[in-house]
Amino acid sequence: MLGEPIEVQDLLVTAVNSAGEEVEIVKRIGFSLAAGEVLALIGESGSGKTTIALSLLGYARRGCRISGGSVRLGATEVLKLPAKELRDLRGHRVAYIAQSAAASFNPAKTLMEQVIEAALIHKVMSREEAEAKAVGLFRELALPDPDSIGARYPHQVSGGQLQRLMAAMALITDPALVILDEPTTALDVTTQIEVLRAFKRVVRERGTTAIYVSHDLAVVAQMADRVLVLNGGEIQEQGEIDQILEHPAHPYTRSLLEAARPDQKLSPPPTTPGAELLRIDDLQVGYGARDADGVPAKVVLDHIQLNLARGRALGVIGESGSGKSTLARAVAGLIGPSRGAVQFDRRELTPTLKGRTPDQFRRIQMVFQSADNALNPSHSIERILTRPLDTYFELDGRERKRRVAELMDLVKLPQALLKRRPGELSGGQKQRVNLARALAAKPDLLLCDEVTSALDTVVGAAILELLVELRRELGVSYLFISHDISTVRALCDEVMVLFQGRCVEQGPCREVIQNPQHSYTQRLIGSVPELRRGWLESRPSFTDSLEALA
């Protein structure tokens, strides 16, 4: 089946809010797309991009309703189809690739069964034909062991492979329209580049019409012909990709573009290195039973050596599973190392929390990735901030109030929020409270674990700006853990690259990023998509596997 044109008019999706009122979450959206074209829906969380993508399948999530408008695919009016015909359309003429492949595969069924299911229930082909076609797709998508990978279960393959398997699942019936909903957001950059390449090839070769939903303009620049910029369920701007990238007309588009390049605007404040604050010698951390030499069954980090001076910021960069969060947990005392020592302010830290002095507790504070999990949802912001003050300092009521107000000023939050609970705050505000809570202890060292990763680009950029400012004003040191090179470049003086638990490169931030020495660092930096068309094609394809670099 070749691609078909799609035309959307006045699409209106409503949801019932907590007060029981019906609110519009997609407000009369319209666009049209010729056969074989790729349209990107871009916007932040809450912009309605996934809701729009799903309504192209005639589907609305629980609590939502498609209340009006039309979606015309070829000659079919999708929104007027009865349930039975809608089922025939889904997974046959229109296919969907979801953001989290790990959650979208049924854990109890083999991959092959799930990949060919749509072809079987729509009676497009026999089981044998479908399996043969699936194996062909696996090969086309550069999956390892294409002949036998289908017999495995979802938990037996990696995230990048699952994402490609989902593409195979979508393409098995040769759909006329493919909807890709943030298909690479959950992947590491080095995996993302290969998956993007595979997606682009299979979509282009088949002439399939595609909708690509993303918050990442750099990724969209590689995939799309046209872009539709959304905010709050409304279209801000739509046009050809080149026009959007080069001459954005709408201020919102410009702010998105700006946030996509944080490192060009921000830079770490100039500091002179002070006395040594944190020193790690030959650290080894792992899980599981230890053998006769004290080496754990699964070593997560090994031979880690680092030195952090007062007032400086060290970025720790690496992919999921590289051990970067474990490093922060070892410094914080949440997991005891199996070898090596951690010195803080020239004094040895005990491996776990037991035995650390209250002052050491106070001086090392951790900021977790998800403020939603770190803040107690039933406490007011004031109570959350007062708690560490009561733990570490003896303040009378007035001083405490003054200090809380000061902290709110520090993270640029209005005092009016003090009486609210975390659930009533936006994601960015919550992350600011999370920071203020750590700063309440007047720490010398902040362990930041992916603090901007869960946030939208614009919000994340603002938090990053705040972190730079706090460094300048308070002189606090950071151990800043991130998978995102541009945020590290914007904040840190030095960087350490972790790969499979080992440090492969360490040095001044600018130097390492501009002139990476280790082949893994080169690949990591080279895989970060750039905001220009043709970047994907210009990258060499890495034929050697990541494991070969170890």
Next chain:
Amino acid sequence: MRNPILRLLLGRLASGVLTLLIVSLVIFAITSLLPGDAAQQILGQFATPEQVAALRTQLGLDQPALLRYFNWLIGLVSGDLGQSVSNALPVSTLMAGRLPNSLILAGVTTAVSVPIALALGIISAMRRGGAIDRVLNVFTLSMVAVPEFLVATIAVLIFAVHLGWLPALSYVSSVENIGDFMRIYAMPVLTLCCVLIAQMARMTRAALIDQLDSPYIEMAQLKGVGPLRRVLRHALPNSLGPIANAVALSLSYLLGGVIIVETIFNYPGIASLMVDAVANRDLALVQACAMLFCSAYLVLVIAADLCAILSNPRLRT
């Protein structure tokens, strides 16, 4: 693939045996603490202390508790459950007379309740929030809330007293054909089913809804998979673990917990045997019954765990 499962099963069995051992100790300790003893009970209030002491010696009650425990345990392992003092019969003979009745009642109740409960749970999960779901919800909730003696009494009032269709008492020995069987078992099974179906249906619904909210079900829907196939082929395999556990918990109740039903219908099952034994301070019988209930419970829980493991490829391989 067989090896890890076998190892897991052996591990579970070993921990089951250990649990039983601990349970035996607890049971023995508790029964020893019961006020009064068998000698006093047998001889009645007017026995002289000398008579009681003599009988105690004869029954071995004057030996140290630890020694009695080990003797009992050794007997248990070698299949000798001891002598019932109040009936002057071997415990095994007494239990053998009652156990088949209990097993038949449990078996029939299981065969009736499990399919109905699963069907109700699946239907209400599929129609979540709809009229059928709400009706079923009210129905199951009230069934859980109503005590079974009330259900049993009302059933007797309606079917035995007013309509006269069914006998009020279950004379198991009078079963001669399938019609008798149905008439005698109808009310006890109905009473037990009321509570069990409600519990299992609610757990099934909860376990299924938990899965129906997951992204892979949405994905299946977006592939064009119909509602029935979504539930039966996609969600059900993933909720088998919790459902099997809920079923096991409910069924374990069928051996020991049915005393009220047995009493009301005068059904000669093993639960009423145990209650009589407690009243008579017949320690050997109490201990044997308690061990039986615990073993049955452990077997059911292990079976449920096995179900959960076999249905989950993560645990299976």
